[in-house]
Amino acid sequence: MDIAKGLIAIGAGLAVMTGMMTGIGEGFVAGKAVEAIGRNPEAEGKIRSTMILGIALSETCAIYGLLVAILLIFVF
Amino acid sequence: MDIAKGLIAIGAGLAVMTGMMTGIGEGFVAGKAVEAIGRNPEAEGKIRSTMILGIALSETCAIYGLLVAILLIFVF
């Protein structure tokens, strides 16, 4: 192996870290959903569908990072 | 491969990390939307459209990073 390959591995590791904070964001969405259901259990359907939509939109950031990581490992 | 290529890979990894915090921001928007729907389920339409607008505006930051990452990988 040569050193450049090792540096690319670090780059890939950094790239996938993009999803790091998404974990907080999604946890926040889910936490607020749990709180809202505790207050208003009848609105469970609406709350859960908005929760899943919000998490799906947030997930895009993590996927950008995964994409660049995969791209660095297999293509670069 | 040469070392410079490996360093560029690290640069690209750092660049795409720009989107890292956007995940929190978007999660915050979605979490507040979930909370607001739990309180006031009739205003669901307005809340969800503002949520998507807010997430779209926040997404721009993540896209700047992705753009610079792509630019470093394919153009630089």
Added chain:
Amino acid sequence: MDIAKGLIAIGAGLAVMTGMMTGIGEGFVAGKAVEAIGRNPEAEGKIRSTMILGIALSETCAIYGLLVAILLIFVF
């Protein structure tokens, strides 16, 4: 051992750090669930199932990181 292998180890270490913040996010979900049960103990079933769903969705981010780490250690 050669240096590149050491650099890949650093890359793997960075990659698995993706799951770092997920720990906060999941803790937030669980904390809010605990709070909601303290307020409204009868809704325990709904709250706990939403909590587990939210944690499962957040877990995906940590798994992306673990996947890239494993991929860097065994495949790259």
Added chain:
Amino acid sequence: MDIAKGLIAIGAGLAVMTGMMTGIGEGFVAGKAVEAIGRNPEAEGKIRSTMILGIALSETCAIYGLLVAILLIFVF
């Protein structure tokens, strides 16, 4: 390629990370706007225009970073 070019790529990657936290800030603005509309749906016009003004002012920070990144890649 020479090593200096690789180091400049890292510099550009760091520069564009300036926009990282702006994603949280803008998410906070949008989240508060969603919350305010949930409480007071008639004031939607004023709230949304203040939200867009606030996001535009915050965006300047991300743009400083993008500017320095572009400057490092194409001019330096």
Added chain:
Amino acid sequence: MDIAKGLIAIGAGLAVMTGMMTGIGEGFVAGKAVEAIGRNPEAEGKIRSTMILGIALSETCAIYGLLVAILLIFVF
């Protein structure tokens, strides 16, 4: 000793840092449990069992990191 071994040690150190934020998340769960018991002491059983479940689920992130650290030290 050779340098690669030192770099692997750094990688292992980074990997185990995954559990860093889990400490906040779990502290948040426990803090909310303490708060909920202060408000509603009769629901202590339910609150404490949900707290332990939530902490166990959050712990998985820290364990991913520990696993990769052990894997880098003994296997890589």
Added chain:
Amino acid sequence: MDIAKGLIAIGAGLAVMTGMMTGIGEGFVAGKAVEAIGRNPEAEGKIRSTMILGIALSETCAIYGLLVAILLIFVF
């Protein structure tokens, strides 16, 4: 190009990152302004002028960083 130039590029990248957190701070100001208008729509003028004053004062930090980045790129 020589290596020192690359290192200066990294220094400039770090310097402009000073503005990173300003994005959160300004987002906080704007978010609170949105919230205050949602509660008290008649005070919109006073709130918006204080918001712009506060953002202008916070912006100084980001400008210090931009200044040092420009200074490192063109003068150093």
Added chain:
Amino acid sequence: MDIAKGLIAIGAGLAVMTGMMTGIGEGFVAGKAVEAIGRNPEAEGKIRSTMILGIALSETCAIYGLLVAILLIFVF
């Protein structure tokens, strides 16, 4: 001394940093306990025992890090 030993020392330093955030988490638990006692002084026994249980569970993360640090210094 050789360089690898120095790098292992850095690895150990990073590993023990795992406990860094645990300090916040535990402080949060204790802070909430203090708050709950201020509100409801008769429930002091239950609150304090849950506080100690929560801190003990959070402490595990810090101990993983200490373990890997010790392992890197004396075994690796």
Added chain:
Amino acid sequence: MDIAKGLIAIGAGLAVMTGMMTGIGEGFVAGKAVEAIGRNPEAEGKIRSTMILGIALSETCAIYGLLVAILLIFVF
């Protein structure tokens, strides 16, 4: 140019980053001022003068960093 100059540039970049968080702190002051004016518009004078005093005191931290950065660039 020689390498030491490049390293000093990195040092200066790090030094000016001291002001990074000040942006949050000042944003917090301004955000709270906006909130307080929204609640109590007659106290605008007192609130705004305390806000400017608080921002001026916080600004000192950013100025320490700028000072050391300037000192590293021109004197060291």
Added chain:
Amino acid sequence: MDIAKGLIAIGAGLAVMTGMMTGIGEGFVAGKAVEAIGRNPEAEGKIRSTMILGIALSETCAIYGLLVAILLIFVF
């Protein structure tokens, strides 16, 4: 002096940084204690003793780091 000694110094610097966040955690405990006394001044004794117990438990994390730093400086 040789380079390894310098790297060990960096390791020790990182190790003692473990106590960094403990400062926030302990500040949180003390802040909540101040708040609770402001609300309920008669419970000052109980609050202050729980505060000191909580700070003592949090302090352990900072001490792990100090221990590893001392260990790296004098023993390694």
Added chain:
Amino acid sequence: MDIAKGLIAIGAGLAVMTGMMTGIGEGFVAGKAVEAIGRNPEAEGKIRSTMILGIALSETCAIYGLLVAILLIFVF
């Protein structure tokens, strides 16, 4: 110039960053003072003096960092 001088410059840059978070802490004090004056304008004297005392005590941390930075630049 020699390389060691450049590394000392980085050390000084890191040292002065100690004051980074102090900016948040002081901003928090000032923000809370602004909030308290908005609620209770007659207590302005007491609030402002406590605010200045609190900021002065927090400032010590930033001064430790500045001291070590100055010490590294001029004495080391």
Added chain:
Amino acid sequence: MDIAKGLIAIGAGLAVMTGMMTGIGEGFVAGKAVEAIGRNPEAEGKIRSTMILGIALSETCAIYGLLVAILLIFVF
């Protein structure tokens, strides 16, 4: 000067950064004290003494870091 001296300077810079977050923690204590005085001005004596005790306990973390920094500069 030799390189090891420069690396020790970086280690000292990192060590003194331990006090970084203490600034937030102490700011939190002072901010809460300001808030509590705004609510309950007669309890000023008790609040201020608890505030100073809490800040003194938090300060220990910053002092560990300063101690290791001084130790690295003058003894190591």
